[in-house]
Amino acid sequence: MREINILILSAGRRVELVQSFQKAAKRLNIKSNVLAGDCSETAPAIYFADKKVILPSINEPNYIDEIINVCKKEDVKLVVPTIDTDLLLLSEERERIESESGAVVLISSTEAVSICRDKINTQKFLEENGFKIPKMYSEEELDSKNIQFPLFIKPKSGSSSINTFKVNNLEELNTYRFLIKEPIVQDFMEGKEFTVDVFLDFNGDLITVVPRLRMATRSGEISKGKIVKDNEIIEDIKRLVKILKPIGHITVQLMKTNKGIKYIEINPRFGGGAPMSIQSGADSCENLYRLLRGEKIEYNENYRDNIMFFRFDNSICVDGNMEIIQW
Structure with a gap:
């Protein structure tokens, strides 16, 4: 089996995501280097990757050029964005990156990204298509x-x-x-807030929908969550993605209120809490490896229901040469 290398952009604190790709490759017996790219040498995730890559800031004119150079040098097969500020630029430059590097960029169409990145566009899209929103x-x-x-x-x-x-x-x-x-x-909405991890293949065909109850958050990211296989949410999300037509892993936030499901926002990327859904069995990282080696994956709900996740901080220590100090 050929090597399938992955480049995660703006890796920051996404240690769990890096490790999820590494574990998936190991389970599938795929030779893979998971590269973590960031503009800062103090980004924790780059020290857990198989290779670390220091990239320019997204605001630098050579940002896309350097992504292409890394992909060619390291034989990268998939580029994975993780932050909102990357998304529109990557969607606009997707064809160039893919044609010059041979890597697939895990990004939805510019039209879909533009709807998601601008909250007014999101509001208009949801209202026009019959979805509830405050x-x-x-x-x-x-x-x-x-x-x-x-x-x-x-x-x-x-x-x-x-x-x-x-x-x-x-x-x-x-x-x-x-x-x-x-x-x-x-x-202002009151009710139970959910983050929904949704995974679609490169053609936009739906593979998994995993609602997560947000039990507690910190700095806007889930810190305690519970997998809840809520059929009402799942069916509404199916209708949503059929119209929006995103690809890859997307994250949808919504509220279940006494007046039904109301949407908050749609993020066409891996959310910070995505490893919860991955660990429950809806493994987007494994799915991506399988798609990259040409497999066809059908829609399924083969993940564990009613399990909880409690996230916590950890740390690494490096010396003056930015080498990890083992304790």
């Missing part, structure tokens, strides 16, 4: 002050729940509208 208020409605609290405010192109707030009164609303760049204001 009401978004116009500037005129907010200025009229004829609104009911609580509300919820977030940036138009935000990520990781940065600058997202519950708004309890008019004073808070005015403060947050001033502080947040291009804010979006919606009704």
Whole structure:
């Protein structure tokens, strides 16, 4: 079997994701180097990879060139983005990267990414296609002050729940509208919040849908979660991806309220909590290796239900030469 090398971009703290690819390759008896790329030598994940790669920042003009160079040098077969700021650029440059390097870029179409990355586009897409989403208020409605609290405010192109707030009164609303760049204001939702890991093959055919109840979060990322095989959520997600047509691993956030399922956002990439679904049996990393070696995978729900995950911090120690110190 030929070598199938993987490049994970903006690896940061994605140690679990690196290890998930490594474990999948070992189970399948595939020779694979998992490369972790980042613009910082202090990114923890690069020290757990088979090879570390220091890349330019996404804002640098040679960012795409360097991705192509690494793919050619290391015979990379798959490029995996992990952060929102990479997505639009990678979707736009996908054809070039793939034609010049021979690697597959795990990115949805520019159209799908544009819908997901802009919260106003997301709102419009969901409303036009009959999905429930909290009401978004116009500037005129907010200025009229004829609104009911609580509300919820977030940036138009935000990520990781940065600058997202519950708004309890008019004073808070005015403060947050001033502080947040291009804010979006919606009704505040109450209910059970879910993150749903969805995996589709390179043709957009659905393989797995795994709802995870968000029991606790920290800095916008799940810290405690529970796999809940909720059929209502699964069926709604099936309808969603049939219209959106993404590929690869995507992460959908939604709320189950007393008025039904209401969507929060769609992230066309691996979310931070994706290893929970992977460990439950919906192994997107294994699926990707199998697809890359030409296998056909059918839709399945062969993952464990009603299991919980409690995430925690760990650390590594390096010396002045950035070499790991073993204890």
